[in-house]
Amino acid sequence: MEATDSMDDLAASLIVDVTEAPEDQTEVEEEAPEVEDTEETGDEEVTGEDDDEPEEDEVPQEPSRFKVKVDGEEREVTLDELTRSYSGQAYIQKGMQDVAAAKKEVEAAYSEILEGRAAIAALYQQLSSGQMVAAPTPPNPETAKTDPMRYMQQRAEFEQKMGAYQQQQRQIQQAMSQQAEAQEYQQRVYMAEQARELAQRIPELADAEKAGEIRGKLVAAGQHYGFTADEVGGVMDHRALLVLHDAMKYRALQAAKPAVADKAKAARPVVKPGAKQAETGKNAEAEKIRARMKKTRSDADFVAHLLT
Template structure:
């Protein structure tokens, strides 16, 4: 596009163009002048509108760029905040530690789940214990009633009718009584069998409890007496302890066999060790002091009582604390 067209499109004219325009106006009729002026006004208005639109578009572009920059800054700050989460100070096992909000939420969730499961287990245990108590109560009543039933049936069966006489006198009554008697005999056998079953069940339960106590006791014994981890040492000492308990303390073999509590065995072992120590002291020979020979030609005179001996004699008579202190003073001299 030429320079002249550029100047016209912007709505500005040089002085030469203005003069030429005025000259044309003089030569042009009034109507044409009006039309030309109207066209010029329209051109100026269009040019001004274009300029305004360009400026508005520029402003809008700048606003959009600024808004995009602000969004980018916000996203950057948000990203930085996500990378550096806020931490909270909490006390765990007596020590201050810093944790994030997510860790706090997860920890609280786990704690809630643990608490819920613990409460459920506690309730289940309570229900189980209640059921066991109810069963134990019923078993106790059952075990109490069985001997009574057995005794009652035994008494009824002892009075057995004279079947021959009954048959001859009343055959119908014979059949009825015979059936009842046989029914009682069957009940009596069933009660006896149930009694034996309960006794065996109780014996099995007792044996299981004894085994449990023995296993626990053996563990405690090894903790208290590490030497017994050697089976030979343990066997030898246990045999010596049993002999000491029977010979010295008066236990019977049956009583020794019934010692299941590890604490009783440890007590017997302590007594046995003390007894062994006393025996060793008694066996140690006492050395006699050599006799002091007197001067030649002098007769042996009886020695006078020493201060210690006198103090002991006085203490034996008075029993006073002061005399006891005197004895200790002489012992220290």
């Protein structure tokens, strides 16, 4: 019996274990959604909190900085500073390019001047040493009738000499042309320099509206001293024009003096306040002393009368 009871108890326990297992699983499955609901609720709560929080002011970002070297020293600069620096450098480079182009032009003109002078010097040397080619004389056409062979030979020599003569003439013309161009260029450069110097000393000439009037007055001043308008216009030295400008201003000042003198004469004399009253009071006091002297005949009153 005990064996039978033990077997029944074992079977019962097995049945209970099998039956209870599904209930546990069911409970776990039912609890899982609760956990998910809790998580969703938590998410919603967090989201709600984010929406309720006030937005914070945006903090301005600092500009990006870049490291550069200036005269061997490392510095940090912003993008705006780099942009301004690049613009300034571009302007400076453009100015340097313009100066370089002008310098190149001057050097080219100076080189032409030297070449022209060298060619003239060579021609002068040839002329001094008797190496200048004279114009050849053509052969006599009658020689062709009497001695055709000799004529042909003379004709060939003539053409050869004529070629050398024409080449020499071209060299002379080229040298003279180069010299004339060089002189013209030098004159233009000189006039530009003198114009700049004059504009610095007389700023009115740099103003387009006033320059015409000033030039007209300079011409009039020059004509007063016997120069013609062309002669005044042909003056290139700014120092001479400065002298003429000073003479022009001096003449204008002298011409204005009579008008100033007449105006001064026409003006009424300025009387200081109280001057007439003081003089009247002084005369009255003197009259009192004089009357007292006549009345008293004393020495003291007589001296007082003399002192008034």
